[in-house]
Amino acid sequence: MAERSNAEKIAAGRRKLKEFQQKCKANSPVLNKKSREVLKEDNGEDTVRSATLNCQPDLSYPIEVKEENEDHLKSSSQQLEENRNGNADIFVDKKPDIPSSDSISTPQSSVSDTDPVIEDNKNVRSPQHSTSPERSSTEALRQLALQMDDLVSDPLLCGANTSAISQDHDPRNGLEMELQNRNQELAGMLEEEKRQADTLRVQIKECRSRILQLESERESLVAETNVRLERELRPLREQLQVHVQTVGVLVGEKTELSAALCRSQVVAKQKSDQVEELQAKLRDSQLRITELVRELSVANEERDAMKEHAAKAEANISNYSERLNQMGLQLEERSQEVSEVRQKLSLRTNEVSTLQKELERVKSKLSLTRLRLRQLTGEGGDDDSVGMNSGDEAAESWHQHRLRLERQNEDLHKTVKEVVEEREEATRRFQTKGATTEELELVSSKLKDAAIKMQELEMELDAERKRREELSMAEDEGSRRDRERLLLEAMESDKVAASRAVDQNLKLKAQVAELQDAFVKLSNDKLQLTESLNKSQHLSKEQNEKMLDLEEQIQHLRINHEKDMMHEEQLEKKFKERVDAMEARVNMLQLEREQMKEELRRLKEKDGSTDVDQDNTKESETAVNGELSKSNGDGDKEVMLSETEAVHKLEERFRCAMEELAAVTEEKQRLEHLVLQLQGETETIGEYVALYQTQRGLLRKRAREKDEQLRNLAKDREELCSKLATLKSLVRRLIIEKEGKDQQNTVIEHAEEPKECLKEPEVHAEVHSAPIDSGMNKTAGQIMALFAEIGSNNSLSNSIPSSFHPCPWCSGQLLTI
Numbered sequence: 001m002a003e004r005s006n007a008e009k010i011a012a013g014r015r016k017l018k019e020f021q022q023k024c025k026a027n028s029p030v031l032n033k034k035s036r037e038v039l040k041e042d043n044g045e046d047t048v049r050s051a052t053l054n055c056q057p058d059l060s061y062p063i064e065v066k067e068e069n070e071d072h073l074k075s076s077s078q079q080l081e082e083n084r085n086g087n088a089d090i091f092v093d094k095k096p097d098i099p100s101s102d103s104i105s106t107p108q109s110s111v112s113d114t115d116p117v118i119e120d121n122k123n124v125r126s127p128q129h130s131t132s133p134e135r136s137s138t139e140a141l142r143q144l145a146l147q148m149d150d151l152v153s154d155p156l157l158c159g160a161n162t163s164a165i166s167q168d169h170d171p172r173n174g175l176e177m178e179l180q181n182r183n184q185e186l187a188g189m190l191e192e193e194k195r196q197a198d199t200l201r202v203q204i205k206e207c208r209s210r211i212l213q214l215e216s217e218r219e220s221l222v223a224e225t226n227v228r229l230e231r232e233l234r235p236l237r238e239q240l241q242v243h244v245q246t247v248g249v250l251v252g253e254k255t256e257l258s259a260a261l262c263r264s265q266v267v268a269k270q271k272s273d274q275v276e277e278l279q280a281k282l283r284d285s286q287l288r289i290t291e292l293v294r295e296l297s298v299a300n301e302e303r304d305a306m307k308e309h310a311a312k313a314e315a316n317i318s319n320y321s322e323r324l325n326q327m328g329l330q331l332e333e334r335s336q337e338v339s340e341v342r343q344k345l346s347l348r349t350n351e352v353s354t355l356q357k358e359l360e361r362v363k364s365k366l367s368l369t370r371l372r373l374r375q376l377t378g379e380g381g382d383d384d385s386v387g388m389n390s391g392d393e394a395a396e397s398w399h400q401h402r403l404r405l406e407r408q409n410e411d412l413h414k415t416v417k418e419v420v421e422e423r424e425e426a427t428r429r430f431q432t433k434g435a436t437t438e439e440l441e442l443v444s445s446k447l448k449d450a451a452i453k454m455q456e457l458e459m460e461l462d463a464e465r466k467r468r469e470e471l472s473m474a475e476d477e478g479s480r481r482d483r484e485r486l487l488l489e490a491m492e493s494d495k496v497a498a499s500r501a502v503d504q505n506l507k508l509k510a511q512v513a514e515l516q517d518a519f520v521k522l523s524n525d526k527l528q529l530t531e532s533l534n535k536s537q538h539l540s541k542e543q544n545e546k547m548l549d550l551e552e553q554i555q556h557l558r559i560n561h562e563k564d565m566m567h568e569e570q571l572e573k574k575f576k577e578r579v580d581a582m583e584a585r586v587n588m589l590q591l592e593r594e595q596m597k598e599e600l601r602r603l604k605e606k607d608g609s610t611d612v613d614q615d616n617t618k619e620s621e622t623a624v625n626g627e628l629s630k631s632n633g634d635g636d637k638e639v640m641l642s643e644t645e646a647v648h649k650l651e652e653r654f655r656c657a658m659e660e661l662a663a664v665t666e667e668k669q670r671l672e673h674l675v676l677q678l679q680g681e682t683e684t685i686g687e688y689v690a691l692y693q694t695q696r697g698l699l700r701k702r703a704r705e706k707d708e709q710l711r712n713l714a715k716d717r718e719e720l721c722s723k724l725a726t727l728k729s730l731v732r733r734l735i736i737e738k739e740g741k742d743q744q745n746t747v748i749e750h751a752e753e754p755k756e757c758l759k760e761p762e763v764h765a766e767v768h769s770a771p772i773d774s775g776m777n778k779t780a781g782q783i784m785a786l787f788a789e790i791g792s793n794n795s796l797s798n799s800i801p802s803s804f805h806p807c808p809w810c811s812g813q814l815l816t817i
């Protein structure tokens with residue numbers, strides 16, 4: 001559009017110039033002809049008019065200068081517009097080579113001096129518009145200037161001629177002098193206008209050079225800033241894309257972590273339920289352990305009592321062993337005495353038998369003699385009665401001794417019955433109590449006491465029997481030795497079983513302590529897991545907050561970038577509006593110039609009528625020149641003001657761009673720091689997740705081991721219960737067998753006769769004691785085997801796996817030393 005308007009303006013100027021040239025060519029021959037006719041006819045008035053008419057081209061000169069100044073203003077405004085649009089033009093100042101002659105007067109020289117201004121104004125064009133038609137226009141202007149010089153020289157010649165004629169025409173000399181003075185005034189005014197034009201031209205050149213310099217600086221700064229901004233914004237854009245990608249990755253990781261957190265929460269709930277179940281089991285087990293500890297304390301107290309009783313029993317046993325030794329010695333002595341008494345008894349029995357035989361024989365002889373005496377005499381009644389009385393007395397004494405022995409025997413049977421009743425009471429008490437090893441020891445101690453009491457009673461019975469029958473006492477002594485031996489063996493086996501039970505209790509206590517430590521460690525691990533879970537939740541919350549902060553910062557950066565873009569667009573709009581306003585002002589000035597030209601044409605057409613009109617035209621021209629000069633000054637001032645404002649705005653814009661660049665670099669560094677922090681936090685989150693998974697696997701493994709241990713403990717408990725039940729049944733069998741043996745012994749004792757006690761007790765004892773002793777030995781062997789199994793504690797030792805670790809941070813095979 002600007003090039004089209006410039007081309008139209010150039011074409012209009014060419015047309016006007018051609019019209020002016022044609023008018024000048026048409027007027028100059030007519031004026032010469034009129035001057036020649038005036039000279040021939042000696043008409044002074046015509047000569048003066050011709051001179052004045054020939055001097056009119058000189059009046060058109062300032063008008064052309066003003067037109068050229070307007071063209072210069074138009075070209076400068078166009079140049080400023082082009083520079084503001086970013087297309088700076090290269091101005092080439094060419095001074096036209098116009099020959100100057102010394103014969104030309106001052107007005108002519110002034111015209112020649114103004115020609116370079118015209119040429120300079122014509123040459124101040126952009127290279128895009130400097131074409132061959134413009135060169136033809138400059139040539140036309142040169143020709144116009146030459147013609148004006150000719151016209152100016154012609155009035156001078158006319159003035160010389162009129163000076164010769166002025167002698168004849170005195171009235172017209174005053175008018176010519178006024179015209180000359182007017183021409184001089186016009187020449188002075190023209191010089192002043194020339195000086196003003198020179199100063200304006202110098203100022204315009206300086207402003208133009210300053211504008212070019214500022215435009216070049218502005219373009220260089222804009223190019224540098226654009227390149228720098230592009231170079232710095234490119235990595236920032238890449239970083240922004242990377243940040244967006246990282247934000248997407250972090251969002252994905254956040255979703256994954258949230259899903260993993262939900263899963264972990266579900267698993268944690270399951271684990272919490274399992275932990276609650278385990279805690280319930282732990283409470284039950286603790287209650288069971290407290291009960292067992294209470295029972296164990298009771299058992300320990302009973303064991304202490306049993307130890308004291310065993311110590312007493314050992315003291316009694318030692319006393320009894322001493323007494324047994326003494327009794328053995330006494331038994332040997334008594335056996336010797338018994339052998340002697342047997343010999344004496346055999347002798348006495350032989351004597352008694354012989355005496356009985358003799359007595360029977362004597363009785364028979366006595367009866368015979370009595371008969372003979374009765375037959376012979378009747379005097380032998382008193383002697384017979386005396387013999388019978390002495391025999392009755394001996395029979396009664398034997399009968400009383402036998403009754404006394406029977407009473408003693410009955411007393412012994414009563415004591416034996418009492419011992420049997422006490423033993424039955426002990427067995428009933430044993431059956432009412434629980435089937436535990438401690439009760440068994442208590443019952444065995446009571447049995448030992450009962451056995452000891454029975455032994456004492458048996459010893460007393462044996463003493464009575466010794467008093468009564470020494471042979472039966474010897475047999476009972478042998479059976480008593482056997483029973484004592486069995487009792488000693490049973491006591492030794494009970495001692496071994498008690499020691500094994502104590503060891504087993506100690507091992508159970510140690511295992512219970514290990515289980516308590518394991519439960520405590522499980523609770524500690526649970527607390528650690530809950531703490532780690534809370535930490536992971538807190539870290540995830542912090543990550544979410546940081547993500548939200550980053551999103552807000554990115555949104556803030558986007559908003560700032562959009563604001564900057566909108567600010568730049570507003571500045572561009574303001575600049576375009578200012579340029580449009582300047583173009584509108586230039587168009588208005590061009591319209592005013594066209595109007596002034598039209599007015600000048602009208603004035604030129606009306607110039608030939610009267611001199612008054614000519615003076616009016618001169619005044620109007622001077623007024624127009626003043627207005628044009630004022631308008632030119634105002635336009636220059638406005639141009640200078642607009643240029644300074646543009647420079648200030650460029651500086652402000654450059655400063656704002658540098659501040660924005662510094663802010664963008666700081667934001668870039670801050671984002672890089674945030675990215676590094678996020679990378680570190682993502683790595684820590686990954687480490688926490690890996691640690692959580694490993695701890696979770698360890699907890700699962702420990703839970704499986706704990707469940708296996710609990711199953712093994714339940715299995716061992718069942719085995720122990722079954723073994724205790726079998727032990728209880730075996731103890732009952734042993735008691736029943738002992739009762740059967742005692743009953744058999746009592747039956748044998750009741751079935752013995754006084755005579756059989758002397759000869760047959762050894763055979764009966766051997767016959768009846770053999771199967772009973774074998775049954776008791778069998779049950780005792782089974783009991784000892786059960787005690788050995790419980791003491792060996794293979795089930796409990798096998799129940800603890802080799803991989804069980806009281807320490808939660810240990811692994812591998814556990815070595816028990």
